[in-house]
Amino acid sequence: xLCMRDIQQDSQHPVLQCTALLYHRGFLAPPIVMHCxxxxxxxxxxxxxxxMLKAAGFICLVAIGxxxxxCVLLFLCRLRLSRGHLPxxxxxxxxxxxxxxxxxxxxxxxxxxxxxxxxxxFDDHGCKMVILGYRLGRAMSICVTALLGCYQSVTIAPxxxxxxxLKLWIPAHLPHAIIFLYGINIxxxxxxxxxxxxxxxxxxxxxxxxxxxFCIVVYPSPLTYVVNGVILTFRDVFFVGVMLLEAVYMxxxxxxxxxxxxxxxxxxxxxxxxxxxxxLLVCTYVVLFGVENALFGYTxxxxxxxxxxxxxxxxxxxxxxxxxxxxxxATNRRLAENFQCFKCDKIAGKNLSTPGQSNISHIIA
Numbered sequence: 001x002l003c004m005r006d007i008q009q010d011s012q013h014p015v016l017q018c019t020a021l022l023y024h025r026g027f028l029a030p031p032i033v034m035h036c037x038x039x040x041x042x043x044x045x046x047x048x049x050x051x052m053l054k055a056a057g058f059i060c061l062v063a064i065g066x067x068x069x070x071c072v073l074l075f076l077c078r079l080r081l082s083r084g085h086l087p088x089x090x091x092x093x094x095x096x097x098x099x100x101x102x103x104x105x106x107x108x109x110x111x112x113x114x115x116x117x118x119x120x121x122f123d124d125h126g127c128k129m130v131i132l133g134y135r136l137g138r139a140m141s142i143c144v145t146a147l148l149g150c151y152q153s154v155t156i157a158p159x160x161x162x163x164x165x166l167k168l169w170i171p172a173h174l175p176h177a178i179i180f181l182y183g184i185n186i187x188x189x190x191x192x193x194x195x196x197x198x199x200x201x202x203x204x205x206x207x208x209x210x211x212x213x214f215c216i217v218v219y220p221s222p223l224t225y226v227v228n229g230v231i232l233t234f235r236d237v238f239f240v241g242v243m244l245l246e247a248v249y250m251x252x253x254x255x256x257x258x259x260x261x262x263x264x265x266x267x268x269x270x271x272x273x274x275x276x277x278x279x280l281l282v283c284t285y286v287v288l289f290g291v292e293n294a295l296f297g298y299t300x301x302x303x304x305x306x307x308x309x310x311x312x313x314x315x316x317x318x319x320x321x322x323x324x325x326x327x328x329x330a331t332n333r334r335l336a337e338n339f340q341c342f343k344c345d346k347i348a349g350k351n352l353s354t355p356g357q358s359n360i361s362h363i364i365a
Contacts, residue, residue, distance in 0.1 A: 050308050050311065051115050051117075052115075054111065054114075054115040054311050054315075055112060055115035055116055057315050058108050058109075058111045058112040058115060058315070058318075059112055060322075061104065061108050061315070061318055061319065061321075061322040062104055062108045062109060062112060062322075064322045064323075064326065065100065065101075065104045065108065065318075065321050065322030065323075065325065066101070066104055066105075066108075068322070068325035068326050068329060069097045069100045069101045069104070069321070069324075069325045070097075070101070071325070071329065072093065072094075072097045072325045072328055072329065073094060073097040073098065073101070075334075076090055076093065076094040076097070077094075079334075088151060088170070088171040088174055089148070089151065089152070089155075089274065091174055091175075092144060092147060092148045092151060092174065093148070093328060095140075095144050095178055096141065096144045096145065096148065096324065096328075097325060097328075099136075099137045099138075099140040099141045099144060099321075100137070100141060100320075100321035100322075100324055100325060101137075101321075102133050102134070102136065102137030102140075103134060103137040103138055103141060103317075103318055103321040104318065104321050104322065105133070106130045106131070106133035106134040106137060107130075107134040107314060107317075107318055108318055108321075108322075110122070110130060110212075110214045110215075111212070111213075111214070111311070111314065111318075113214065114212070114213040114214040115213075118214075119199060119213075119214065120198065120199055120201075121214065122198055122214060122215055123198050124196070124197055124198050126198070126215075127196040127197060127198055127214075127215035127216075128192065128193055128196045130196075130215065131192045131196045131212075131215060131217065132189055132192040132193055132196075134192075135185075135189045135192045136182075136185055136186065136189055136192075137321075138317060138321075139185035139188065139189065139235070140181060140182065140185055141285075141320060141321060141324075142236060142239045142240070142285065142289070143181040143184075143185065143239055144178070144181070145239075145243065145281060145282065145285050145324075146239045146240075146242045146243050146246070147174075147177060147178075147181070148278055148281070149242070149243055149246035149247065149250070149278055149279075149281075149282050150170075150242070150246060151170055151171075151174070152246075152250065152274060152275050152278040153246045153249050153250055154166045154167055154170055155167065155274070155275075156250065156253050156275050157253075188231065188232065188235055191217070191219075191228045192217075195217045195218055195219055195220075196215050196216070196217050196218075197215065197216050197217075197218055198215060198216075199213075199214070199215065199216060200216075206218055208221070208222055208224075208225040210299075210310060211310060212310060212314070229296065233293060233296065233297070236289065236293065237293075240285075240286055240289050243282045243285065243286055244286065246282060247279055247282045247283060247286075250275045250278070250279050251279070253275070254275060254276065254279075276331070277327070277328070277331035277332065280327055280331060281324060281327055281328075284320065284323060284324070284327065285320050285324075288316050288317075288319050288320050291316045292313055292316040292317045295309060295312055295313040295316070296313055299313065
């Protein structure tokens, strides 16, 4: 009795070669070949672990990012309705919350469903829309963060004629800057309209393909694959370079602020606090960008990108969309006070609804 696995692995063994020769010459009966019951493969175990980690990671991102971004957006909408306008800093933060929601909805939720075992829930058109939404949201996330740092750098700049001109010009043209950035990023995202496809029914993945496990992005040639990656990387590196320059400038101004007793030239203590918050956002993005693009640069050298590599890269690319609103809430005094007031109102409502108790401090006129 011979095992098919042993025949495949030991086909060059002398005993097996001799047995085959005697069989072909009629001296031996046909060997009994059976398919051995395979043991659990290491690859299957690795796949299961990868899917579990992937599902847990993206569930955490969605569970944290969606409520936090919605809270920031709703607070800014209420502020807009009550005041009739938004300060420039809040206007930029509102756009940042919108694009963060797009990233989490178009990538976090599909990746979670794919990790939980769901497949083929998008057709070709659905894949194009979802991937376009993700790439546009991710691109706008880095651009809007850079714009936020640029505005804050101008805000804390000294009160000299060139800086004063910019301080008056930038707030009035922020909507135009946002529209311009959308136009550039839509043009750069042409590959998200042309190349995404639904998962093939037979499961075969061609070369030079990004396998997202709910959709695939098939590049027509190696040159297209590399050129598209280089264009997107160059765009990201440019805006990250702008962020680094802004961060260095804000650090210098904040250092001077600490050295001066009278305070900051051209900015108030509130501006210094806002600068620290923006600096935290910029540094967070730069760190996550470095990890993501190190992985992406490695994938450009591969003809087939392993799912684990793609999962790790997309996870780090989506982390900022979940961490950004948390940092905004933690560093924004008005948002923090709003949540504290909401919590106090909730506690007050519970105490007022409790029979037999009365507390004047919880009565709201």
